[in-house]
Amino acid sequence: MTTILVTGGAGYIGSHACKVLAAAGYTPVTYDNLDTGWRDSVKFGPFEQGDLLDRDRLDQVFAAYRPAAVMHFAALSQVGESMTEPGKYWRNNVCGSLSLFEAAIHAGCLDVVFSSTCATYGEQDGVVLDEDSAQQPLNSYAASKRAIEDMLDNFGASHGLRSVIFRYFNVAGADPEGEIGEFHQPETHLVPLMLDAIDGKRDALTIFGTDYDTPDGTCIRDYVHVMDLVDAHVLGVKWLEDGRGSRVFNLGTGTGFSVREVVDKSGSVTNREVPILEGARRPGDATALVSGSQRAMTELGWRPTRSTLETMIADAWRWHQNTSGHYSA
Incomplete structure (x- = not known):
C-alpha cells in the first residue's frame, strides 16, 4: 500500500486524516512530538515520535518508510500565544516546515498536502473569502502559515516540490464512530x-x-465537519498522484x-x-x-x-x- 507521512497525526485533524487515509487504502505513518497531540489518538497506522526540527530523526523516518507524500498538519496554533511568543511560532512552524521539506526533497518525496488557515486573510468583515482574496495575516500564527505557503512555492520552483494547500475555517465534530475527537490543552475552540x-x-x-x-x-x-475536511485532504493526495500541479483550495461551506x-x-x-x-x-x-x-x-x-x-x-x-x-x- 502507498505510505503517507502525516506530521501532527496525533492531533485533532491529523488523527482523523489518518483514519480516512487508512479507509482509502493508504498506510498513514504518524510523526508527532506529542507536545499537543495524544498517543491514544494514533490508531490507524504506525507511530514515530519525533520533532520537525530534528533533521536526523526525519531522515530516519523517510528512509524507513519511503512515503509517497507528506500530509503536513504539525504546527502550534494558539493565536493569543503567537502574539506574546512570536519566536516560538516562527521556530516551530516555519523552521520546522523548512526542516521537513528539505528532508522530503532529500528522500525524493516531492508531494505535500499542507494544512494552512483562513487566518492568512486577516480581518475582512462581511466578505465571502476565496483563494484570490488578499492575504493580510494579523498575528504570528497566521504569518507563519503564510510563510510556509511561500516556502512551498519557492521549493516548487527550485526543486519540483508539488503541493496542495488547504486554507480552512472553523473545524468541528468527530468521526461518527466516536473513536477519536477534539481535545486541546488549553481548549480554545x-x-x-x-x-x-x-x-x-x-x-x-x-x-x-x-x-x-x-x-x-x-x-x-x-464551520466545517472534520470528516469533510480530511476527505478533502485525501482528494488532495489523489490530485498530486494524478500529476496535477500545485494548487490552493479554501475549505468551508x-x-x-x-x-x-x-x-x-x-x-x-x-x-x-x-x-x-x-x-x-x-x-x-x-x-x-x-x-x-x-x-x-x-x-x-x-x-x-x-x-x-x-x-x-x-x-x-x-x-x-x-x-x-x-x-x-
Whole structure:
C-alpha cells in the first residue's frame, strides 16, 4: 500500500486524516512530538515520535518508510500565544516546515498536502473569502502559515516540490464512530468548550462580544465537519498522484453560523442547557468570516455533506460522552 507521512497525526485533524487515509487504502505513518497531540489518538497506522526540527530523526523516518507524500498538519496554533511568543511560532512552524521539506526533497518525496488557515486573510468583515482574496495575516500564527505557503512555492520552483494547500475555517465534530475527537490543552475552540460547560467540566461558556453587527449580536463563522475536511485532504493526495500541479483550495461551506446559533443548536442536540456568560469583545475578532469553496467543489469534487450544525455537534457530543471529552495519554 502507498505510505503517507502525516506530521501532527496525533492531533485533532491529523488523527482523523489518518483514519480516512487508512479507509482509502493508504498506510498513514504518524510523526508527532506529542507536545499537543495524544498517543491514544494514533490508531490507524504506525507511530514515530519525533520533532520537525530534528533533521536526523526525519531522515530516519523517510528512509524507513519511503512515503509517497507528506500530509503536513504539525504546527502550534494558539493565536493569543503567537502574539506574546512570536519566536516560538516562527521556530516551530516555519523552521520546522523548512526542516521537513528539505528532508522530503532529500528522500525524493516531492508531494505535500499542507494544512494552512483562513487566518492568512486577516480581518475582512462581511466578505465571502476565496483563494484570490488578499492575504493580510494579523498575528504570528497566521504569518507563519503564510510563510510556509511561500516556502512551498519557492521549493516548487527550485526543486519540483508539488503541493496542495488547504486554507480552512472553523473545524468541528468527530468521526461518527466516536473513536477519536477534539481535545486541546488549553481548549480554545467553541464546540468542545460548550460541551464541557454542558457537562459541568467548566462553570460556563463565555460569549465574547454580543454587540456585533449581526442578527443576534454575536460573531459569525463558517464551520466545517472534520470528516469533510480530511476527505478533502485525501482528494488532495489523489490530485498530486494524478500529476496535477500545485494548487490552493479554501475549505468551508459558504454559510456562517453565529455563536448563539451554535449554542442554541447544542441545546436541542444534547437536550441540555448551555450555561453562558456574556463577555467583552476580544481584540482582532472579525464580525463575520465565511469561506468561498467553489474551487474545491469544482476541481476536487469535494462536498461538505456532514457540515450541518446538528451533525457536527452530535458527533462531537458522542465522542465527548464516550471519553469524558479527553484523552489520557
